[in-house]
Amino acid sequence: MTELISSVATFDVRFPTSRHRDGSDAMNPFPDYSAAYVVLRTTGGAEGHGLIFTVGRGTEVQVAAVRTLADLIVGASVDEIVADPGALARRLIGDSQIRWLGPEKGVVHMAAGGIVNAVWDLAARRAGKPLWKLLADLTPEQVVAQVDFRYLRDALTEEEALALLRAAVPGRAERERLLRAEGYPAYTTTPGWLGYDDDKLTRLCQEAVEDGYDLIKLKVGADLDDDVRRMALARKAVGPEVRLAVDANQIWGVPEAIGWMNALRGFDPYWIEEPTSPDDILGHAAVRRAVAPIKVATGEHVHNAVMFKQLLQAGAVDVVQIDACRVGGVNENLAILLLAAKHGVPVCPHAGGVGLCELVQHLAMFDFVAVSGSWEDRAIEYVDHLHEHFVDPVRVERGRYRAPTAPGMSGQLLADSLDAYRFPDGPEWAVADDAVAAATA
Numbered sequence: 001m002t003e004l005i006s007s008v009a010t011f012d013v014r015f016p017t018s019r020h021r022d023g024s025d026a027m028n029p030f031p032d033y034s035a036a037y038v039v040l041r042t043t044g045g046a047e048g049h050g051l052i053f054t055v056g057r058g059t060e061v062q063v064a065a066v067r068t069l070a071d072l073i074v075g076a077s078v079d080e081i082v083a084d085p086g087a088l089a090r091r092l093i094g095d096s097q098i099r100w101l102g103p104e105k106g107v108v109h110m111a112a113g114g115i116v117n118a119v120w121d122l123a124a125r126r127a128g129k130p131l132w133k134l135l136a137d138l139t140p141e142q143v144v145a146q147v148d149f150r151y152l153r154d155a156l157t158e159e160e161a162l163a164l165l166r167a168a169v170p171g172r173a174e175r176e177r178l179l180r181a182e183g184y185p186a187y188t189t190t191p192g193w194l195g196y197d198d199d200k201l202t203r204l205c206q207e208a209v210e211d212g213y214d215l216i217k218l219k220v221g222a223d224l225d226d227d228v229r230r231m232a233l234a235r236k237a238v239g240p241e242v243r244l245a246v247d248a249n250q251i252w253g254v255p256e257a258i259g260w261m262n263a264l265r266g267f268d269p270y271w272i273e274e275p276t277s278p279d280d281i282l283g284h285a286a287v288r289r290a291v292a293p294i295k296v297a298t299g300e301h302v303h304n305a306v307m308f309k310q311l312l313q314a315g316a317v318d319v320v321q322i323d324a325c326r327v328g329g330v331n332e333n334l335a336i337l338l339l340a341a342k343h344g345v346p347v348c349p350h351a352g353g354v355g356l357c358e359l360v361q362h363l364a365m366f367d368f369v370a371v372s373g374s375w376e377d378r379a380i381e382y383v384d385h386l387h388e389h390f391v392d393p394v395r396v397e398r399g400r401y402r403a404p405t406a407p408g409m410s411g412q413l414l415a416d417s418l419d420a421y422r423f424p425d426g427p428e429w430a431v432a433d434d435a436v437a438a439a440t441a
Contacts, residue, residue: 003044003078008070008115011037012059013051013413014423015354015386021195022385023055023352025219027249029195032056033386034423035354036063037413038114040122042078048122049412052114053325053353059423065111068098073115082123086146089116089331105303109328116329117359121409130404131330132365136176140165143370147335155309161338168373175369183400184365185379187215187245189352191234194219198233205237212399215243215270215379221251224263231267240268247273250301254283258290271295271319278302285316297321300350304328305335312343319377321350324359330409333363341372352383357394358410361401389417 014034017023023031034056040048052062069092073081081088092112093104101108124131135143144161188211191204201218208216218234220227227246234244246269252260257275272294276283278301288296299321302308311317320340322333340347349364351357357380364380372378380401387393391412395402404410421428 001043003042003046005040005073005076005078005081006043007041008066008074008118009039009041010063010066010070010114011039011418012063012423013037013354013418013421014056014059014429015389015421016428017385018056021193023383024193024195025221025247025249027221027251028055029222033354034059036066036111036114037418038066038118040073040115040118042122044078046078046122046125047412048118048120048125049408050114050116050118050121050329051325051355051359051411051413052110053323053356062107062111065107066114069095069108069111069115073119078122078126081119082126084145085116085119085123085329086148086331088119089328090148092116093328104306104328109303110325113325113327113329113332116331117324117409117411120330121411124409125407128407130406131362131409132369132403133176135330135334135362135366136172136369138370140169143334146331147338148331149335151306152309152335152339155313156335156339156342160342164338164341165370168370171373172369175373179365179368179403183397183402184361184368185375186213186382186396186399186401187217187348187379188213188382188384188399189217189219189247190382190384191216192218192247194222198230201230202233202237205234209238209242212397213242214399215245217245217247217273217381219249220246220264221248221260224260227260227264231264231269235267243270244268245270245273245297248275250274250277252276254280254286257287261287261291261294265291265294269294271297273297273319273321274301279307281307281310281314281316284311285314288316288318295319297348299323299336300326302326305332305339308336308339312339312345317345320345320347322347322360322363323350324356324363326350330363337363337367337371341367346374346377347372348378349380351381354386355390355411355413357382357387357401358390358392361394361404362409365401365403389414389421 018030295318297319
């Protein structure tokens with residue numbers, strides 16, 4: 001009998017990271033790292049796992065959006081959707097009524113991406129390959145067939161994408177060997193959360209250098225005097241050779257971003273991430289011109305491939321930061337990787353959160369093997385928390401991601417973690433934390 005998608009289950013899962021200020025930044029001082037967790041089940045007993053990262057309140061809205069889209073996939077042939085996830089992506093993203101709530105942005109777009117990622121996880125499991133390997137084994141023609149070029153052809157045509165991918169074919173096997181042997185470069189944000197005190201900042205910076213990282217990121221933007229002090233402490237702790245990036249998480253307007261970065265220029269910041277509204281293409285371009293040679297990085301809140309196209313066309317970004325859960329899933333991220341390669345801009349994925357490291361590592365590794373063919377000036381963000389809740393957690397050694405070997409996209413939560421942190425009835429949430437509730441109200 002034909003195997004069908006029998007159900008789409010989704011769960012509200014929240015981790016109380018606000019209790020220790022893990023994840024704290026200028027825009028998000030008390031986040032509870034959370035996820036709308038998606039499980040596709042088939043009539044043959046197979047599963048595909050995905051998630052949409054959130055930061056606490058509102059996760060229930062994301063769960064509702066997944067449930068709204070579920071009817072568009074339940075009953076579908078498994079053979080058909082794993083053979084062509086792009087067709088499903090176009091159906092989910094282009095539904096004539098649901099699309100009105102975006103279009104191609106926000107909660108409904110992220111919900112579509114969560115389901116699409118779960119389909120790719122299912123496809124990789126069926127193939128017995130980690131997702132990065134499944135993607136890297138596709139022909140250039142198969143990759144291009146997964147990308148919707150409708151709004152992109154003024155910046156990247158199918159023919160140009162094919163040429164990029166075909167040019168990378170001769171070195172694929174050697175790059176795969178290097179990836180398996182050496183891992184993919186990582187950078188760390190673990191020391192840099194805004195809620196950490198000076199001693200913890202200094203200690204974690206020193207530990208990061210000892211662990212092999214040559215790029216460390218600090219959160220900035222709440223108070224300039226504090227940022228000057230913290231940057232001085234970090235620079236002293238890591239020395240002059242280790243790169244220090246900074247991240248404002250959208251807190252500034254354009255003039256304020258320029259002024260603030262000029263005040264931090266003496267600490268040799270490598271990049272400024274999200275210096276202003278993620279929707280402000282021309283604002284990013286203005287900041288980039290004003291603060292050079294400090295690089296401008298953005299992407300974790302960029303809604304879709306069209307916005308990435310405009311950032312690249314406008315010369316507004318030095319570092320593209322894809323996110324596995326912000327856009328419409330693997331397929332749209334393939335488009336963004338191709339756009340970045342066409343424009344010669346390195347990709348340094350956003351990660352951390354819940355499962356973002358686990359998911360996005362596959363996209364960066366595919367890019368190295370089959371698209372850009374380079375890891376120069378590239379690194380995947382790494383934050384050392386919450387990985388213990390995953391069946392196949394990331395492995396980072398001496399500042400490098402080790403290539404996953406288990407089939408799938410690495411986003412499956414442990415059953416015990418799902419039960420413990422399911423909101424609001426999991427045991428971790430059963431007892432109200434009045435102090436946190438007051439602090440985050």
